[in-house]
Amino acid sequence: MYFDFDRCEFAELDQFTDAPALRDTERAINWAQLYAATQAWQARATAAGVKPGHALVISGHKQIEFVVAMLGCLRMGVTYVPVDSINPPERLKRIIDRVAAVKWYNAALDAFEDGAAEPLPLAEPGLAYIMFTSGSTGEPKGVQIGRDSVGLFAGWIRECLTLGPRPVFMNQMLFSFDFSLFDLCGALALGGLCVLCPRETIADPEAFVRYLADNGVQVWASTPAFVRQQFLNDDFNEAHLPRLKAFVFGAESLSPAMAEQLWERFPSARIINSYGPTEATCSTTWVEIERPLTGARNPLPIGRAKPYAEVFLDDGEICVAGDHVMRGYFGRPDLTAQSLFLHNGKRAYRTGDIGEIDDNGLVYFHGRRDDQIKLNGYRIELGEVDAALTGLNGVHAAATIALRRPDGTLIRMIGFVSTPKSLDPGVLGPLPPTLSDWKQQLGERLPPYMIPSELVACGQFPTSVSDKVDRKRLEALYREANMRPLKEKT
Template identity: 55%
Template sequence: MHFDFDRFEFVGEAMVDEQAVVHASGSLDWQQLQQATDDWMRQAEAAGVLAGAPLLITGHKEPAFLIAMLGCLMMKVPFVPVDVINPHERIARISSLLKTSLRYDAQLECFEGVVNQDARLEEEGVAYIMFTSGSTGDPKGVQIGRESVSLFAGWILHSLALGERPVFMDQMLFSFDFSLFNWVGALVTGGACVLCSREIIARRDHFLAYLAHSRATVWASTPSFLRQQLIDPDFCQEKMPDLRVFLFGAESLSVALVDEIWLRFPAARIINSYGPTEATCSTTWVEVDKTLRDTLPNPFPIGRAKPYATVFIDEGEICIAGDHVMRGYLNRSDLNQTRMFVRDGKRGYRTGDIGEMDSHGLVTFRGRMDDQIKFHGYRIELAEIDLALSALPSVRAGVAVALRRPEGTIVRLVGFVELRDTEEGNGTALPECLANWREILAMRLPPYMVPSELLACEQLSITVTDKVDRKQMEQLYKQTYLSQKSRNA
């Protein structure tokens, strides 16, 4: 049995012991998943859920959350996933933007509020709305069509060759679009989705044992989340013999991380992907093999366009067109006019990402336009410094932070590095192999891009979506390192 994302329904016969969803308290086989989804749809109909009217779903990594999203797809109800890690004020604001008070609480498994008849979307055929952070502080609703989800599922099924009934490790929040890869991938292939809550992940030994017991075969995450696991020596092929595919997105993938994965999992396949929320999780992909590794790229390319996508570079900006591009931001015609376009009759989106494309269509990500700074008259991409820091000896990852005065002018650049062996570093002290870090960086960066200070830390701060958090690193510097300096003065 599997879930057909063209017809949005369960198809085939369930076999005995075919698990579909694994969770902290047990598992659901395919027949149980189908029955639970049917029961949810009857409950939703009784609660007044309407086709075309968005439904807010709140919770964390409960099976009920996944069941509700499936039920919405089958009922043609646009679902709006919001993890409870978000503050109540933000959830209330999203509800207001949707113009409905009805929501499904996946933790309590019940509906609250009432549906507003006027809440139906102007856009027909929307599968889900994912809210991302807006530059003004107000969340932006990204409307993704049902056809986009079908295309995405088809790519996983027909292009990635993940084997029979793959088992996906699923730790990303359902409100983070990258999570689609895990649950859509598991359902379209007839595999299984292993739900990993924050509570499970926090207990590192338990987390790895949970994945080993579940026989997880596919790992999809940001590079930052994977780096966290490499701290544990038990994260290796011997302890997790079924894990064979690693897929990354949302951040740059470094040579150092790829080498460490192959050291722990010598036979692993590594896939790098790229795509904003506005283009249904991913648009480009490439398999990282030994040949690509030997070309010493840093970072690795983000890949070539999928069969249904068009990717091109316009004045340095990565632009995307195709049926997988969003239907527009919810009630934000101003943004739609500036960020969207039409190319060959297809919807298009200007990503705000900087990139390069070679003659073979292979794209390399070079940073964000909003991470570009001007320092001493030079325009600098912080992502370029990040990559140079990540290539330093014994370093697993690095991040550059621009320290600013209260009025916003930049004072200087500071670099942070996360070491492969945390015992090599001691607080802010660097290991001996980094004694000449300035000279090493000077071989890759012009003088004005070399940080004035380099600090070691046990672990880089990350956001709730497992990306490196520059703002938190800046606060760490101000609160910890500057105070240490003042005490030692």
Template identity: 70%
Template sequence: MHFDFDRCQFAETDRAPDAPALCDSQRALHWAGLAEAVEGWCARAMAQGIAPGTALVLSGHKQIEFVVAMLGCLRLGVTYVPVDSINPPPRLQRIIELVGAGHCYDAEQDAFRTTEAAAVPLKEAGLAYIMFTSGSTGDPKGVQIGRDSVALFAGWIRDCLALGEAPCFMNQMLFSFDFSLFDLCGALALGGQCVLCPREVIADPEQFVGYLASSQVNVWASTPSFVRQQLLNDDFNAQHLPTLNTFVFGAESLTGALANQLWQRFPSARIINSYGPTEATCSTTWIEILPPLEGSTQPLSIGRAKPYAELLLDDGELCIAGDHVMRGYLNRPDLSAAVLFDHHGKRAYRSGDLAEIDEQGRVFFHGRRDDQIKLHGYRIELGEVDAKLSALPGVGQAAAIVLRRPDGTALRMVGFVETHGHLPKETLGPLPDGLDDWKQRLAANVPAYMIPSELLACGGFPTTASDKVDRKRLAALYQQARSKKPKEAQ
């Protein structure tokens, strides 16, 4: 039994209906039970008046009910909008307003609730989901992905990756993070099992490994940063996880050094590297990394184009064309026009990523053209962080920078607030009185991954020739300030 993403329905229903399909930390469903749960959810949704062509906001974390609702929306032709419970209430409310949702479904409570407005029909037909990413104006922007695009993605996992019969996938990434669809689409399209891993389980390394072992997980998909954290646990190895045979990475640069570390723990494991923005339905390129690796300190290739994708370079910027490209940003034709164009009759997207493509079609990533970053797998517009910092009391201007490891991956984010008269120009120092609770204030408006690890005052921001905040100069000031601390301590 499996879920057919081309038709958005369960197929081969008489084949292995008692096989495991989906589990969270509380309970499990076999395939027949999952199909029954989805049909029951659909009946409840229709009774609420939720209609095809409208959006339904789904909130929660790693509950079975969340996945049931996602599949129910696909069955009904309703566009789902995933919002993880890590988001504060104001952000959830803003997303509800932006999509014109008449209802919200709380997966944790397994309950529908009405919003303050009537549902607004979506302008785009045939959307599977709208996923919100950080927006440069301080407002999140909704990426519209078609049902056909999701079917292409599921088909790639099914037909190209050779993951075996009915594999078991670990799922730990937030449902509001598009890479989480890899595990769901893979398990459902292949008739396997998806193991939902909530934050509280992951927080306990021993419990996490035990949970994965008892579930007999075969496929691990995550950012490199997440697996790097697991390597701190000595039990994260093939002896304790004997069925884990495939690692799939995305959203950040994978290094040869990390791949070699993994092979030391899991000598027989396959390692697959992939790349793709949310605007191109999770991923566009992929490549299997094979040992032995040379030059392990250098970033690895992010792969070759998938069968349904075409890649091209425009002045070094990677552009992506194909039916998996988004249908534009929700109600933002201005933003859509800036990044979408027609390429031989297909939608094409300017990624903002700098890259090169070699004679073998392999793509190598060389960073961002703009101020968008990826930190621990989350895509963040520094402009949105700036806007939230600027709203703190007594702050006139604010800016954030990202600190990177030697291999170029983002390590952490540091924020700066301008305080005229408090410090000399381009001088860093402690925050003025009244900003001791800055982290709590930010947490009320943005998810935790968008909160800088540190906030400093700056007496007059450095600027570029075009009168923009000079982030590079801020980073240099920060490094200079850090280098002085040990000397002062002596």
């Protein structure tokens, strides 16, 4: 038994029905139970007023019920909108209202809750999901992905990666982070097992490794930063995880040193590097990294275009085209017009990433054109953090910077605010008493991964020739004020 993402339906209903399909920290269910649970959920959703052509917001974190709801939506023709419970209630409510959802599903409580005051059908037909990412204006951007796009993505995993029959995938990324679809689509499309790993389990390194080993995890997909954290645990190796044979990376650059360090722990493991924004259904390019890496470029290539995609450069900017490209941003035709265009009769997306393509068709990533960053795998618009900072008590202006190591990898974010009793221009200082609870205030608007690790008061911000905040000068001021090597904060 498996889930056919082309038809959005279970297939081979009489095959391997007793094989495990989903596991969370509470229980495991087999394929027959997953099929029955999805049918039962659909009946409840229909009774609650959930309709095809509408959006349903799903909130939770690594529960089997969350996945059941996603599959139920796909089968019903309902567009699901994943929102992890890490998000504050205000952000959840804003998203429910934005998509005019008739209901929202609380996966933790297995309950349907009241949705928007005036529910409306979606203007764009045939959507599998809408995923909200950080927005530069302070409002999250809703990326609309078609059902056909998800089918293409699942087909690539099934047909190109040769992961074997019924593989076991680890799933640790938030469901509201598109890279998490790799584990779900891979396991479900191949009739395998998806092992859901909540943050509470991950927080205990030894328990995390035992959990993965007990469930025989074979495929690991994550950012390089997440693996870097695991290197602190001596048990993260082939001896303790003997079935772990494939690592798939994305969302951040992968260095040769990182690959070599991983092979020291897992000598027989495959390493696959991939690239693609949320707007292109998780990934567009991929390449298997092979030894030896002597003389390899740093960072390593992000791959070649998948069979259904085209990758090309426009004035140095990476552009992707194909049926996997989004249907536009929800309710933002202005942003859609800036990013989408037609190329050889297909939707094409300007990524904002700078890159190059060598003579062998390998794509290399060289950074961003704008103020968007990837920190621990999460896509963050510094403008959205700025906007939240300006909502703090007594703040007149705000700006955020991202600190980097010498090799270019991100460490953390630092926020700067200007208040009525501000300092002299360009001078940094302590926060006023009204901001003693600034993290709690921000926590009401932003998820934890978007909250800066430090907040600093600043006089009039330095500006560039275009009168924009000069973030590079702010970073220089911060480094000068500290006068010591920056230490990574967790």
